[in-house]
Amino acid sequence: MNGDYSKFLQTFFEEVTEHLSVLESGLLTLEQNPDDVEVLNRIFRSVHTIKGAGPMFGFTAMSRFAHKVETLLDPLRNRKFSATRQIIDLLLESADCLNMLVVAAKNGTVIDENKTVLDLEARLETCMTVTAPVPGQKPAPSQSAAAPAPPAPVTSARQTYQINWTPGEDLFQRGLNPLKLFEEIGRLGTVTSCVLATSHLPDLADLDPERCYLSWTCTLETDYPREDIESVFEFAASPGELTITALSSSSPVAQPTQEPDPEPAHSVIDEEDDPRLAAVFFGQKPDSLGAILVEQKSVTPAQLAKALDRQETIRAESKEHKAEASMRVDTEKVDKLVNLVGELAITQSMLSALGGHFEIKYLPILQERLLQLERNTQEIQERVMGIRMLPISTVFNRFPRLVRDLSAKVGKNIQLLISGEETELDRSVIESIGDPLTHLLRNACAHGLEPPEERVAAGKPEQGTIRLNAFHEGGKICITVEDDGRGLNRDKILAKAIEQRIITGNDTLSDDQVWALIFRPGFSTAEKLTDVSGRGVGMDVVKRNIEALNGIVSIKTVTGRRTIFTLKLPLTLAIIEGMTIRVGEDTYIVPLLSILESIQPKADMVQNFIGKGEVVNVRGAFYPIVRLYEVFDLQPEHKNPAEAILLILETEGERVVVMVDEIVGQQQVVIKSIEENFRKVDGVAGATILGDGTVGLILDVRGLVKLARQGQEIAV
Amino acid sequence: MAMAIAAAAQESGQQQGIGAEGNQFLTFCLGDELYGINILRIKEIKGYTPITKIPNMPSHIKGVLNLRGTIVPIVELRMAIGMPTIDYTAFTVIILVVVRDRTLGLVVDSVSDVVTISQKDIEASPDFGTKVDASFLSGIGKSGDKLVALLNIDQLLTEGYMQEAAAATA
Numbered sequence: 007m008n009g010d011y012s013k014f015l016q017t018f019f020e021e022v023t024e025h026l027s028v029l030e031s032g033l034l035t036l037e038q039n040p041d042d043v044e045v046l047n048r049i050f051r052s053v054h055t056i057k058g059a060g061p062m063f064g065f066t067a068m069s070r071f072a073h074k075v076e077t078l079l080d081p082l083r084n085r086k087f088s089a090t091r092q093i094i095d096l097l098l099e100s101a102d103c104l105n106m107l108v109v110a111a112k113n114g115t116v117i118d119e120n121k122t123v124l125d126l127e128a129r130l131e132t133c134m135t136v137t138a139p140v141p142g143q144k145p146a147p148s149q150s151a152a153a154p155a156p157p158a159p160v161t162s163a164r165q166t167y168q169i170n171w172t173p174g175e176d177l178f179q180r181g182l183n184p185l186k187l188f189e190e191i192g193r194l195g196t197v198t199s200c201v202l203a204t205s206h207l208p209d210l211a212d213l214d215p216e217r218c219y220l221s222w223t224c225t226l227e228t229d230y231p232r233e234d235i236e237s238v239f240e241f242a243a244s245p246g247e248l249t250i251t252a253l254s255s256s257s258p259v260a261q262p263t264q265e266p267d268p269e270p271a272h273s274v275i276d277e278e279d280d281p282r283l284a285a286v287f288f289g290q291k292p293d294s295l296g297a298i299l300v301e302q303k304s305v306t307p308a309q310l311a312k313a314l315d316r317q318e319t320i321r322a323e324s325k326e327h328k329a330e331a332s333m334r335v336d337t338e339k340v341d342k343l344v345n346l347v348g349e350l351a352i353t354q355s356m357l358s359a360l361g362g363h364f365e366i367k368y369l370p371i372l373q374e375r376l377l378q379l380e381r382n383t384q385e386i387q388e389r390v391m392g393i394r395m396l397p398i399s400t401v402f403n404r405f406p407r408l409v410r411d412l413s414a415k416v417g418k419n420i421q422l423l424i425s426g427e428e429t430e431l432d433r434s435v436i437e438s439i440g441d442p443l444t445h446l447l448r449n450a451c452a453h454g455l456e457p458p459e460e461r462v463a464a465g466k467p468e469q470g471t472i473r474l475n476a477f478h479e480g481g482k483i484c485i486t487v488e489d490d491g492r493g494l495n496r497d498k499i500l501a502k503a504i505e506q507r508i509i510t511g512n513d514t515l516s517d518d519q520v521w522a523l524i525f526r527p528g529f530s531t532a533e534k535l536t537d538v539s540g541r542g543v544g545m546d547v548v549k550r551n552i553e554a555l556n557g558i559v560s561i562k563t564v565t566g567r568r569t570i571f572t573l574k575l576p577l578t579l580a581i582i583e584g585m586t587i588r589v590g591e592d593t594y595i596v597p598l599l600s601i602l603e604s605i606q607p608k609a610d611m612v613q614n615f616i617g618k619g620e621v622v623n624v625r626g627a628f629y630p631i632v633r634l635y636e637v638f639d640l641q642p643e644h645k646n647p648a649e650a651i652l653l654i655l656e657t658e659g660e661r662v663v664v665m666v667d668e669i670v671g672q673q674q675v676v677i678k679s680i681e682e683n684f685r686k687v688d689g690v691a692g693a694t695i696l697g698d699g700t701v702g703l704i705l706d707v708r709g710l711v712k713l714a715r716q717g718q719e720i721a722v
Numbered sequence: 723m724a725m726a727i728a729a730a731a732q733e734s735g736q737q738q739g740i741g742a743e744g745n746q747f748l749t750f751c752l753g754d755e756l757y758g759i760n761i762l763r764i765k766e767i768k769g770y771t772p773i774t775k776i777p778n779m780p781s782h783i784k785g786v787l788n789l790r791g792t793i794v795p796i797v798e799l800r801m802a803i804g805m806p807t808i809d810y811t812a813f814t815v816i817i818l819v820v821v822r823d824r825t826l827g828l829v830v831d832s833v834s835d836v837v838t839i840s841q842k843d844i845e846a847s848p849d850f851g852t853k854v855d856a857s858f859l860s861g862i863g864k865s866g867d868k869l870v871a872l873l874n875i876d877q878l879l880t881e882g883y884m885q886e887a888a889a890a891t892a
Contacts, residue, residue: 592775638777680776680786683824684795687776693786693793701774701786701793713778 014181025052166253172221195228399427412451426476432578442551445544454489493565521561525549586670590641609648632714657707749834758870765818796827839863
């Protein structure tokens with residue numbers, strides 16, 4: 007359906023969300039640089055768009071609030087007074103509130119008389135009146151508010167306008183509701199008459215319910231200037247559709263029509279019009295349109311039934327389109343892809359032409375074309391992946407605000423430096439790294455950086471710095487969170503770990519092992535609990551989230567100087583590096599990230615411990631052995647570990663050794679779901695298509711260990 | 723009792739899309755018996771290709787297959803309905819069916835024909851005399867002089883496939 011209302015709604019929300027992020031980042035820039043008019047204009051435009059577009063979809067609360075925000079922004083823009091910290095705070099709070107309203111509108115909840123909203127609206131208004139003008143400028147009356155605010159003092163005298171509006175036929179397809187516009191007009195003054203012209207209405211059978219055949223003429227008595235009436239139609243009417251004529255006025259000069267009027271105004275009013283028709287369109291009376299039409303004998307009941315039927319189908323169809331996830335893609339990316347697909351089609355036709363009359367002398371040509379095909383497919387694969395890529399700035403953008411709020415909360419002066427925000431990575435990864443990064447930043451603010459007095463005492467600048475950086479490295483994406491704070495304290499962590507009986511005092515641990523302790527659930531060295539952090543949940547979440555994405559977290563720290571957290575993530579979740587292994591006749595794939603090393607053990611390295619099962623001694627460390635053929639019930643080639651290959655795997659900080667027959671090779675594999683047509687299989691993370699077209703199963707190391715343990719229990 | 727079975731057969735028959743004027747069935751052989759599946763449930767038929775085993779599965783689940791990029795589980799139909807298995811031949815085919823929006827493959831000895839059987843020629847399945855459990859059948863259809871056992875694949879693949887598979891891991 008081309009006129010699907012819900013599709014517009016979705017676009018509307020996408021755009022509003024974009025505008026909100028423009029608003030927030032703009033406000034943060036403004037704080038650094040209060041006189042940047044360009045930023046102010048940008049913010050203003052965003053708020054104005056939200057305000058203007060809201061009523062079209064019936065989100066009046068949103069629009070009303072945006073209007074209040076705009077009223078405060080306008081004098082800022084006109085440099086009547088400058089943006090103080092208080093104003094920015096208030097505006098940021100308003101942005102949050104606006105976001106809340108948007109979310110509410112999206113979920114269909116009604117927020118009308120919400121306390122937060124009312125409270126903020128009141129504060130916005132007080133702010134307007136209280137804020138002193140900038141010295142050196144003449145105090146100007148704040149009448150510049152662009153849109154109708156009911157209590158706004160406007161000087162122009164009461165005037166009567168005749169408004170004639172003949173909207174284009176695509177009015178409804180553009181997602182506009184004329185009723186909302188007239189409600190808006192009604193708020194400007196008294197509507198003395200409003201007539202709907204239906205002369206252009208076709209017969210019911212020909213009527214396309216998604217087209218607008220109507221025009222309106224209404225007379226309005228108002229105190230507001232003509233511009234305000236025009237602004238109501240700003241988004242709805244294109245030039246030529248709207249004529250506003252001043253009828254009578256207390257002021258001697260009648261204002262000329264501003265807009266060019268290429269066609270004579272549609273003042274023709276169908277005399278047979280039933281006033282109820284207009285009523286239906288304005289939603290004032292519950293009579294159904296159909297009933298009236300039948301009564302007027304304009305249509306037969308049969309026609310009516312048919313039309314209603316069609317209406318029903320259309321409604322049903324439009325419902326089905328709901329809740330589709332959508333994404334915005336750079337047009338350039340799509341264009342390139344279309345070109346490539348064109349090339350692919352050409353290569354294909356060349357190949358099939360060759361195949362039609364193939365002789366062995368054409369072999370070199372065949373090889374050349376196959377090579378071309380390979381290049382094409384490879385490039386298409388890369389480009390299609392690229393479509394799913396988003397710049398990481400979509401995540402990073404929310405952090406300046408977070409750090410700003412946190413720095414106020416923890417009483418530290420913190421600056422956040424972001425770089426590499428244009429680095430692209432897969433949507434699915436983007437969506438899941440927000441949380442871990444938030445935890446890391448909170449941690450850096452609360453624990454990493456010292457309080458100002460401590461910093462000064464240590465000879466550091468009072469302002470703490472957190473650097474957030476993203477870059478590509480070796481086919482992976484690295485994100486670093488670096489603070490120039492006190493660094494991790496080895497002794498403190500060790501003491502805490504001993505206290506919590508994670509380690510004993512006798513253990514000698516390397517630095518890396520000590521730092522790894524902070525990722526344990528419930529581990530925190532913070533002396534007191536704050537609402538920012540200290541519960542020992544955060545770092546645990548970071549590690550688990552990152553590992554769920556097949557990524558790794560590492561820590562570097564220099565005591566007293568800095569701590570750097572590095573997250574290494576795959577560019578996409580759909581493709582992983584895998585090691586192909588073989589047991590008997592079966593091929594499996596092990597995610598490369600979980601493989602630490604592979605060894606061919608000597609017979610004396612493998613030992614049996616009662617109660618612990620089989621273990622292998624690798625340079626002094628003992629790892630339990632999982633025989634893949636036992637767990638999966640396969641026919642192996644080797645049952646003696648000394649003849650087989652042992653893979654040392656790491657999962658969730660635990661190391662296990664998996665015994666296989668042979669390592670076949672390393673390759674990138676595209677993960678396919680088994681569950682789509684089947685169900686979850688224990689010990690298998692997914693499947694992939696191997697080079698020969700058969701299915702290969704990807705091992706789930708965690709699940710494998712679990713399976714092996716169950717097997718042991720049963721055996722014991 | 724017979725009426726109850728007939729009613730049940732009819733009910734399940736309707737689920738399979740059997741209309742009053744009769745329906746088309748794809749028939750295939752298991753041994754010397756002829757079986758049928760409503761043609762609306764068939765996605766495609768393909769020759770037997772090697773299948774990747776899935777570990778720790780009940781024996782009638784052969785494994786998974788790559789069907790143009792999607793992973794499709796394959797069920798050995800003989801085992802699923804309690805018949806002895808035989809070696810695969812050049813006639814062995816995989817019938818891909820859709821059950822509850824999932825695609826899965828059934829290995830059968832050979833495909834036979836597409837026949838139209840009208841509703842009046844479908845009788846409730848007797849609860850004896852067949853080699854398979856009667857609850858897997860939605861009825862016995864007459865096509866010419868042949869009898870076709872109509873499979874109720876929904877029933878078959880709930881009881882013999884999902885549950886047993888779940889029980890195997892529990």
